Amino acid sequence: MSVAFRYAARSHVGLGTKSRNEDSAYAGPELLVLCDGMGGHAAGDVASSLVVGELVHLDGESHGADDMLDILERSVLEANDRLSEVADETETLEGMGTTCIAMMRSGAKLAVANIGDSRAYLRRGTRVTQITKDHSFVQKLLDEGRISEEEALHHPQRSLVTKVLTGREGDEPDLSMRELRVGDRLLLASDGLTDYVAESTVADLLLQDAAPGALADRLIEISLRASVRDNVTVIVADVVPAGEGTTKPQVVGAASERRGTTLLTPQTPAEKAAALTREVHGDEGEGLELAEEGDGTGPMAWIRRTLIGLAILLVVAGGGWATYDWSQRQYFVGEDDGHVAIFRGVSQDLGPIELSTVEEVTDIEVSALPTYYQQEVRGSLSADDLAGAEAIVEELRVLSLPRCRDLAQLPMPTSDGDAVTVTVGPDGQAITAGPDGAASTAAPDTAGQTRGPDTDEATATGAPERPTPIVPTEDCRP
Structure with missing residues (x-):
């Protein structure tokens, strides 16, 4: 239908x-x-x-x-x-x-x-x-x-x-x-x-x-x-x-x-x-206006304002201490000297009082993160507790790794200890560059033989050698 x-x-x-x-x-x-x-x-x-x-x-x-x-x-x-x-x-x-x-x-x-x-x-x-x-x-x-x-x-x-x-x-x-x-x-x-x-x-x-x-x-x-x-x-x-x-x-x-x-x-x-439609729909709300009763003059009004002022001071003092005590039981992830760090407290300050201290500085560089997450870290990522902050750090650690497919050249050790670099050519062959920079390819020919980089003689193998698996030698993300 x-x-x-x-x-x-x-x-x-x-x-x-x-x-x-x-x-x-x-x-x-x-x-x-x-x-x-x-x-x-x-x-x-x-x-x-x-x-x-x-x-x-x-x-x-x-x-x-x-x-x-x-x-x-x-x-x-x-x-x-x-x-x-x-x-x-x-x-x-x-x-x-x-x-x-x-x-x-x-x-x-x-x-x-x-x-x-x-x-x-x-x-x-x-x-x-x-x-x-x-x-x-x-x-x-x-x-x-x-x-x-x-x-x-x-x-x-x-x-x-x-x-x-x-x-x-x-x-x-x-x-x-x-x-x-x-x-x-x-x-x-x-x-x-x-x-x-x-x-x-x-x-x-x-x-x-x-x-x-x-x-x-x-x-x-x-x-x-x-x-x-x-x-x-x-x-x-x-x-x-x-x-x-x-x-x-x-x-x-x-x-x-x-x-x-x-x-x-x-x-x-x-x-x-x-241009086909300008029906942009938004909510229309009724504005409410509050007004004080009376003209606010006279001795009773002055006493009332004084008592209210004292009450406010007490509330502010008690609330300030409660706020500070609560803040020291919070955690967030932010930036410290270019690295991802875990902070105890909250990312805001209370006047001259700093409400956060560095709990742990990691080895993750903020600049290694994708641009969006750099901004998120610099703006701070709040967590419920220390375990939550550590979980966020581990997620950021994965995001800071290069993509596996971007690792184009992979160093591979040889039997004599010298390092060589293996890349994959456009035809799928393994191209090996030795310590002297000379490049060679190792691919089976039609007779089941391979040729070394330093000789023109074919070495009989009896069967094509299985290519060495090429794997990343450093951490990466899919």
Whole structure:
């Protein structure tokens, strides 16, 4: 049976200190994309809107179910390459990145690409299932059985991602294919929703019989009631019979705002799509104004103010000591003299009083970390306790290692103790460079013989020698 999407997209800047929305989302008849940008001032919103802009052309293009997963993957990787190009052009954008969930529909087939900790859920019948897996530090702890589901809900590093689109090689999404049925409901959400609203509450809302727009509004509303400190963005898409779906694209968040920078001019595809709709949905709140009763004059008012002042001084004095005592039972990971270090206390100071001391300085150089994690460490990563801080350090240690495939030359010892270097040539042969720099190849010929580098005579082997396995001689990450 042929199907269609009936969808709605919503986004809100949240109640935190962010002055701009770093989320971007696009919903169209055949494409759903949600990106949560990161990277600090004027970078996260650029990253998210740029990736949306690189993917939006997939909506409306004719793709068969057999090749659309390859097309979606290639488009995400091309968007990642574009991030690298833009970051190289503008120094202030170095280190930017974004999560990405992209869903492309062809008939009743759905191709899904996911990287980062934004989430997608599927409601089918009375069951709600998370169909993406978080690329996050907390998810890794869960997979290893080091924390429980309950502990994960309140872990201080639940927003620390381990893989996003940053423009670097190796930023590759998870891919999957699904079969859609009429009655299915999809939810794409940034962590502004899932970090502040319980998963059970989200599931209950998805099971309600509400139109996509009303449900999306409700999800934003409940996030704000939970005092969300981050941007929050959602896409709700119901699977309906063909001919009953939405046809007008919707763009929300950073991608919906026309940017006044030459970086994104001429308009990106996402901005062109945004011209189709200016239905940027935000919550309208009623302002409440509080006023003091009376004119505040007279002896009773003076006495009242004096007593209140004394009470405040007592509270501040007691609260100051309580705050200091509490701070000395906290831990965080930060930078000390260019190295990753564990600190006892909190990263803020109380006037002239320093509230943190170095507990341990590691051998991990901050400069060896990916750019995004350098910024995270310099901004400090809080932990529940010392064990939590040590776990973060071990994760950073892995991230500081070079990728195994980047180790192009590997030193191999010879029988006489001299070191040689072994690399793999383009034809798969092992090319050996000796101490004097001379290079030779060792590959079996058609007669089952090999030739040494210093002789023209063939040495009979009777059978081709098995090449020595080439393995990295230093730690690396996949």
